[in-house]
Every structure is written in structure tokens, then in C-alpha cells.
Amino acid sequence: MSDFALEVQDLKVHFAIRGGFGRQVGAVRAVDGVSLQLRAGETLGVAGESGCGKSTLARAILQIVPPTAGRIVLGDLDVTRVRGLELGRLRKRLQMIFQDANDSLNPRVKVGAAIEEALMLAGVPTAERPHRVQELLRTVGLPYAFARRYPHELSGGQRQRVGIARALAVGPELLVCDEPVSALDVSVRAQIINLFQDLQEQLGLGYVFISHDLAVLRQISHRILVMYLGHVVEEAGNPQIYDHPLHPYTQALIGSVPHADPRVNRARARIRLQGEVPSPSHPPGGCPFHPRCPLARDVCRSEPPPLREAAPGHRVACHFAREGIWMGGELDGHGTA
Amino acid sequence: MATEPHEMTAFDAEELAAAEQTPTWRILLGSLAHNVPALVSALVILALAAIAILAPQIAPHNPDLGYLNGLTAQGSPVPPGPHFLLGTDENGRDVLSRMIYGARVSLTIGILANGAAILIGVLVGMVSAYFGGWIETVLMRLTDIVMAFPILLLAIALIAVTGPSMVNIIMVISLIYWVNIARIVHGMVLSLKEREFVTATRTLGVGPWRILFKHILPHLSSAIIVYGSLGVASTILLEASLSYIGIGVPVPTPSWGNMISEGQAMYQVAPWLMIFPGIALVVTVLAFNLVGDWLRDALDPMQEGH
Numbered sequence: 334m335s336d337f338a339l340e341v342q343d344l345k346v347h348f349a350i351r352g353g354f355g356r357q358v359g360a361v362r363a364v365d366g367v368s369l370q371l372r373a374g375e376t377l378g379v380a381g382e383s384g385c386g387k388s389t390l391a392r393a394i395l396q397i398v399p400p401t402a403g404r405i406v407l408g409d410l411d412v413t414r415v416r417g418l419e420l421g422r423l424r425k426r427l428q429m430i431f432q433d434a435n436d437s438l439n440p441r442v443k444v445g446a447a448i449e450e451a452l453m454l455a456g457v458p459t460a461e462r463p464h465r466v467q468e469l470l471r472t473v474g475l476p477y478a479f480a481r482r483y484p485h486e487l488s489g490g491q492r493q494r495v496g497i498a499r500a501l502a503v504g505p506e507l508l509v510c511d512e513p514v515s516a517l518d519v520s521v522r523a524q525i526i527n528l529f530q531d532l533q534e535q536l537g538l539g540y541v542f543i544s545h546d547l548a549v550l551r552q553i554s555h556r557i558l559v560m561y562l563g564h565v566v567e568e569a570g571n572p573q574i575y576d577h578p579l580h581p582y583t584q585a586l587i588g589s590v591p592h593a594d595p596r597v598n599r600a601r602a603r604i605r606l607q608g609e610v611p612s613p614s615h616p617p618g619g620c621p622f623h624p625r626c627p628l629a630r631d632v633c634r635s636e637p638p639p640l641r642e643a644a645p646g647h648r649v650a651c652h653f654a655r656e657g658i659w660m661g662g663e664l665d666g667h668g669t670a
Numbered sequence: 671m672a673t674e675p676h677e678m679t680a681f682d683a684e685e686l687a688a689a690e691q692t693p694t695w696r697i698l699l700g701s702l703a704h705n706v707p708a709l710v711s712a713l714v715i716l717a718l719a720a721i722a723i724l725a726p727q728i729a730p731h732n733p734d735l736g737y738l739n740g741l742t743a744q745g746s747p748v749p750p751g752p753h754f755l756l757g758t759d760e761n762g763r764d765v766l767s768r769m770i771y772g773a774r775v776s777l778t779i780g781i782l783a784n785g786a787a788i789l790i791g792v793l794v795g796m797v798s799a800y801f802g803g804w805i806e807t808v809l810m811r812l813t814d815i816v817m818a819f820p821i822l823l824l825a826i827a828l829i830a831v832t833g834p835s836m837v838n839i840i841m842v843i844s845l846i847y848w849v850n851i852a853r854i855v856h857g858m859v860l861s862l863k864e865r866e867f868v869t870a871t872r873t874l875g876v877g878p879w880r881i882l883f884k885h886i887l888p889h890l891s892s893a894i895i896v897y898g899s900l901g902v903a904s905t906i907l908l909e910a911s912l913s914y915i916g917i918g919v920p921v922p923t924p925s926w927g928n929m930i931s932e933g934q935a936m937y938q939v940a941p942w943l944m945i946f947p948g949i950a951l952v953v954t955v956l957a958f959n960l961v962g963d964w965l966r967d968a969l970d971p972m973q974e975g976h
Binding site: 395397420421424425428429431433436437438439440441442450451454496499500503 | 865866867869870871872873874875876880884885888889
């Protein structure tokens with residue numbers, strides 16, 4: 334019996350690299366041991382740059398991509414490798430919002446028909462469906478007249494609302510949102526984030542909200558998880574992770590968000606991460622971040638740091654985690670100030 | 671209860687105005703008006719269809735009857751003249767009437783055989799591409815095998831087995847021509863199934879058959895329309911070829927192909943017996959080809975939201 338709405342335990346998703354004759358010669362370790370917990374009605378933000386595995390994590394939770402190892406537990410139901418009817422049941426409780434609503438909606442299908450199809454899956458009788466479509470459209474802030482339209486006849490924000498309405502049609506308790514506002518104009522972004530928050534209040538939805546944009550996550554998340562190269566490097570509550578980031582990577586990420594006041598920007602130390610993100614098929618040994626980390630020492634190269642609780646509700650995976658790594662001129666080990 | 675109603679901003683209104691669409695058929699008609707060969711071809715096809723449908727009303731004479739005044743005193747065919755507009759054949763039958771009924775045969779067989787070929791080809795292409803695995807391997811190898819045979823030889827072999835009749839000819843031709851559209855559809859569905867809306871719909875829980883027919887098939891519509899028109903040219907020609915070598919539509923039913931074949935013997939005495947059906951074939955095949963080309967070009971830029 335779990336008191337989490339969703340719990341992921343040590344999830345690994347590896348994609349095989351095949352050489353000649355179909356033999357496996359390597360693996361892309363997209364997700365390499367990620368654990369997370371989500372409480373009902375809360376938002377867990379997942380941050381990280383492109384290639385860190387957050388999209389793969391989302392798809393593995395929904396079984397779009399099969400997990401290689403680990404467990405996914407929805408409430409008290411182990412849904413790690415479900416097929417058939419059980420997969421259907423999983424998808425009634427957990428749905429996904431995709432990044433590009435332009436592509437996640439069929440351009441040849443009218444918006445109302447797309448929502449009705451989802452209602453059909455939910456077992457809503459035919460006569461009731463138009464009424465429910467109207468309700469759903471209203472819930473996401475769209476007039477019923479839009480049901481007659483094709484996706485290309487809607488603006489980006491409106492399309493994303495339709496995507497949300499369609500996901501809600503099957504009645505999930507949890508939504509995994511894969512960069513849902515990244516493709517939208519900044520002005521529209523705020524509207525959609527507000528919509529997500531309103532829906533969470535009204536319907537008690539839980540979200541796993543994936544975004545590379547820390548500013549967005551700051552608005553909407555209760556807790557935040559930072560990923561790097563398939564691993565969780567830090568996890569904390571919302572104000573804590575911004576106020577007291579402990580992992581060097583988290584600090585670099587947060588430091589890279591420009592401050593509105595240019596004087597504050599200029600006063601801050603410049604953070605330069607050396608090097609590039611390594612390929613997930615050849616991850617570095619030990620701590621995945623060590624090639625770019627200013628604190629790296631021998632132990633970092635050989636031993637992967639475990640995710641340890643550094644403060645109540647605040648976990649870090651670093652041998653030398655502390656605040657203010659980038660501030661001031663003195664740094665342990667090599668690295669630029 | 672609901673989130674605040676979405677106010678239409680100025681940006682929304684602009685984007686929506688830009689996205690207002692002229693209906694597809696109007697765009698097509700507009701493009702047709704500028705394409706003289708295609709326009710003429712479309713009219714020709716319409717005329718042919720009318721002729722085929724109204725054959726009993728239009729034909730001046732009975733196509734199966736040999737008329738006494740259809741043969742000269744020496745017993746040879748009468749050249750085109752006031753009574754028999756396109757002349758008569760060696761049995762005294764009116765060529766024009768036979769050609770009119772021949773149009774029926776050619777169009778019926780051509781359209782039905784092509785339709786059946788498209789049905790088979792689209793199904794094979796969709797199923798093999800979407801389900802993959804051994805299904806795909808088996809179906810695609812089957813496609814390769816059929817494609818490897820020379821068309822006429824394969825047709826002859828199949829007709830030899832089934833025997834020539836209208837129905838058998840339609841069946842045989844469709845069993846030969848499905849491969850082209852199967853290949854095309856296979857390729858299209860392979861890329862379509864990677865699109866995010868397919869992933870999204872699968873995640874919702876929609877079953878594969880519904881996805882194939884309600885979501886993927888609409889994207890194949892232009893390919894189907896183009897093959898629907900271009901393919902008729904090929905099927906008509908194949909039927910004519912089969913009738914020409916004698917294993918097509920059985921005499922005495924007139925087909926342009928068997929008319930040409932029968933007229934061959936009398937070429938020097940009565941050239942009109944070969945020439946007119948020949949012209950009819952050329953014009954028909956050309957018309958379908960031109961319309962097919964025009965449709966393919968007109969439909970191409972219109973994919974996905976114009």
C-alpha cells in the first residue's frame with residue numbers, strides 16, 4: 334500500500350545498439366536508475382537539458398517505451414510491464430500531454446471528433462458525448478464552436494488546450510506533461526500554466542511536469558527533480574531548490590536563468606560549464622557529471638555518488654555537495670571561477 | 671467552475687483569419703481551369719462515361735447484328751458513310767455501335783479492376799507497415815514476387831487457369847495491379863505511424879484497427895485518388911491487350927481490344943476496323959493519364975493544412 338499516487342523505483346530504460354547480424358554491441362542508457370514519488374494533487378517538476386532522459390522517463394511511465402528495469406507503481410498497482418487490458422486500465426488513470434499539439438493532434442480529424450474518440454474509450458454513451466465535449470472544451474476555456482475545427486484552424490495555445498481536453502476525457506488522476514508549454518509563445522505560456530494550476534485545484538490532478546525551463550517549473554511545481562544523463566542529481570521542494578541548490582549542476586542551471594534586473598545579472602559570478610553533455614551510450618564512470626564539474630576529484634571518477642538526504646526532503650547525488658559552489662574565487666580542485 | 675473563458679486576443683483573430691480555408695474542391699476546380707490538357711481530358715472522361723451509361727440509347731444500330739446492307743456486293747465491309755458512320759466489320763456489324771458498347775466494357779473492367787486493386791493494395795500496405803514483424807515480411811515478399819513477373823505473362827497464366835469472362839478478367843487484373851499502390855502505401859504508413867498523433871492516440875488507448883482506418887487512412891486519400899485515376903489507364907490497356915491476344919473479353923462481346931484483333935486480318939481492305947478502336951484506346955488512356963497527373967500535382971502542395 335503506497336501513499337503516493339505514483340512511485341517510480343530505480344527505473345532504467347536502455348535502448349540496445351545493434352551491430353551487424355543484430356547482435357547487441359552497446360546501449361543508450363537514456364534513463365539509468367531514476368526514482369521519484371508523486372503525491373495526489375501535487376506537481377513534480379522534472380528539470381534538465383535536452384538529452385538528460387526526461388522525455389524517455391515520461392514515455393516509460395506510460396509504457397510507450399518499455400522499461401528495461403525498475404518498478405512503476407500507481408497507487409497500489411504495479412504497472413511496470415503491463416499489457417493488454419491492464420495497460421488499458423493504466424491509461425485510464427494516467428495520461429500524457431505532448432509538447433507539440435500541432436503534431437499530437439491528427440490534422441485530418443476535427444477537434445471535437447478527437448475528444449469524442451477519447452470519450453468513446455471512456456465508455457461514455459454516444460448520446461451523451463456531444464454534451465461532454467462541450468463540458469470539456471469549457472473546462473479548458475474553449476467555446477463549443479471550436480469542436481468543428483481542424484487543428485490547423487486553431488492557434489498554438491488553443492491546440493494545447495484541446496490536447497489537455499482530450500487527455501482529460503478519459504478521466505485520469507495523473508497527467509505526465511512533456512514540455513507542454515515549450516512550443517508556445519511566452520504570453521500564451523502563462524495562460525496555459527494557469528490552466529494547469531486551475532485544473533489541479535478543481536480536479537485534484539497530479540502532474541509530472543517536464544520542462545527544461547526552470548522559470549516555468551518554479552511557478553507550477555511543489556517539488557522539483559533535476560536530471561542529468563539519465564540520473565537524478567538533486568530533488569527538493571519548490572522554494573528550497575531555488576533558494577538552496579546543492580548540486581553543482583543544479584546551481585549552474587539556476588544560475589543560467591537570467592534575472593530581470595540587469596544589475597543583479599552583472600553582479601553574479603559567471604558560471605561556465607566546461608565541455609559538453611557526454612553521449613548516453615558512453616556515460617563517464619563514477620559520477621556522470623564529473624567531466625564538467627569544478628569539484629571533481631578522484632573519488633568522483635570512480636564511485637557514483639548515491640542520492641543522499643542532505644536536508645529534510647532534500648536529496649543530492651554528489652560527494653561534495655554544498656551551496657555557493659560558483660561564488661567567489663576559491664574553488665576546490667580545478668575549475669574556473 | 672470552468673477556468674476563465676479564453677479571451678480572443680488580437681493574435682488569435684489574425685491567426686484564425688489566415689487559417690480560414692477555401693474548400694478542397696474549389697481549389698481543385700480552380701487549378702483545373704488553368705490546365706487545358708487536364709480540363710479537356712476530364713471532359714473526355716465525362717463524355718466517355720455518359721456514352722458507356724447511355725449506350726443502348728446512343729448506339730445507332732445493334733452491335734451484334736450483321737446487317738445485310740452492312741456488306742458490299744462482294745461481301746466485304748462497308749467503309750464509313752452516311753448509314754454506318756464508322757463503317758462495318760466483316761460480319762456486317764456497325765463499328766460505331768460496337769465501339770460504343772466497347773466503351774462500356776473497357777470502362778467497366780478498367781474502373782472495377784482498378785478499384786479492387788486499390789482496395790487490396792491499400793489494405794496490404796497499411797497492415798504490413800503498421801503491424802510490422804512477420805506480417806510485414808510475408809506481405810512485402812509477396813509483393814516483390816508478384817512484381818517480379820512480367821505483367822502480360824502473369825495475366826495470361828492466370829486467365830488460362832480461370833477462363834476468360836468479364837468477372838475473371840476483373841479479378842485477374844486486380845490481382846496484378848495491387849502491388850504498386852501497396853508499395854506506396856506501405857512507405858507512407860511507415861512514416862505516418864511515427865507521427866506524434868499516432869503515439870498520442872495509442873496512449874489514449876485506441877485500438878490499432880481504428881487508428882488505421884480513422885486516423886491513418888485519411889492521410890492516404892490523395893495517393894488513392896491519384897492511383898484511382900492513373901491506374902484506370904493501365905487497367906484499360908491491360909484488358910485491351912488481353913482481348914487483343916484473344917484471352918480477354920470473349921467474342922461476340924465487343925471490346926476495343928478484340929475489335930482491333932479481328933480487324934487486323936482485313937487491314938489492307940478495311941483499315942477503319944483497326945484505326946477507330948485504336949484511336950479510342952489512345953484517347954481514353956491519354957485522358958486518364960492527364961487527369962491523373964493533374965490530380966497528383968494539384969493535391970501535392972495541399973497536404974496538411976495548406
